[in-house]
Amino acid sequence: MKGNTNSSDPLKNFRNFLTFVAPGPEEETETFLKLLKPVRIYKGEYFISEGQIPRKFAFINKGLFRYLYIDKTGKEFTKNFLTEGKFIVSYSAMIAQKTSLLYIEALEDSDILEIDYNQWLEVKKRHECWSVLLIAMLEHAFSVKEKRERDLLLLDARERYIDFLNEFPTLESRVKQHMIASYLGISPISLSRIRKNENH
Structure with a gap:
């Protein structure tokens, strides 16, 4: 929309x-x-x-x-x-x-x-x-x-993070990390670990 x-x-x-x-x-x-x-x-x-x-x-x-x-x-x-x-x-x-x-x-x-x-x-x-x-x-x-519920059920944490970047390509720099972690259903520590691995 x-x-x-x-x-x-x-x-x-x-x-x-x-x-x-x-x-x-x-x-x-x-x-x-x-x-x-x-x-x-x-x-x-x-x-x-x-x-x-x-x-x-x-x-x-x-x-x-x-x-x-x-x-x-x-x-x-x-x-x-x-x-x-x-x-x-x-x-x-x-x-x-x-x-x-x-x-x-x-x-x-x-x-x-x-x-x-x-x-x-x-x-x-x-x-x-x-x-x-x-x-x-x-x-x-x-x-x-529907997509949100499906992602939380079927995707692992890394996949949900990648999907977030694709869906909201400009948000990572605009939103605090703990909010992103909350949206993904993971802890800020887990998000930090995923981001570190993705940036290597």
């Missing part, structure tokens, strides 16, 4: 994204663009925290986020990384209007376009192009989830 996000203009970026993913009448696009709220989220801040009821989702114009869980001892479990041109959302909690079990953390100073969930529900009734957009979002999320 990709769109062109090279422009510095966030609304132009999103317009290009819609044209690529779910093209519709110009008046529908204009209506939707008016609902978008540009927001800056700084590194270390949360878009959603555990215990919040999500009432919004967002499009990443610039920046980097991760989905994570934190257990009762404070240990972090990184579920996924989200880069430019992706949506961030605690979806199941949002549609059920229940408290989120995950955090969505900004790993860099990030520029996003927020969308109010109730406004989305209203605009979604207007034209079939919005159903196309929703299906594209859900299909992408399902594909990511």
Whole structure:
């Protein structure tokens, strides 16, 4: 699920994204663009925290986020990384209007376009192009989830690391190593050993 996000203009970026993913009448696009709220989220801040009821989702114009869980001892479990041109959302909690079990953390100073969930529900009734957009979002999320589960079951630690480098070729220098280790389901020491072996 990709769109062109090279422009510095966030609304132009999103317009290009819609044209690529779910093209519709110009008046529908204009209506939707008016609902978008540009927001800056700084590194270390949360878009959603555990215990919040999500009432919004967002499009990443610039920046980097991760989905994570934190257990009762404070240990972090990184579920996924989200880069430019992706949506961030605690979806199941949002549609059920229940408290989120995950955090969505900004790993860099990030520029996003927020969308109010109730406004989305209203605009979604207007034209079939919005159903196309929703299906594209859900299909992408399902594909990511399916691949993630398969990799954790079938690939060893080294293979998961290589797969991470292929899937996120720019992230190793942007993300702390303990977060990558958490995403791969291994310890930071094991990750360090794998990286050392790969660099020889």
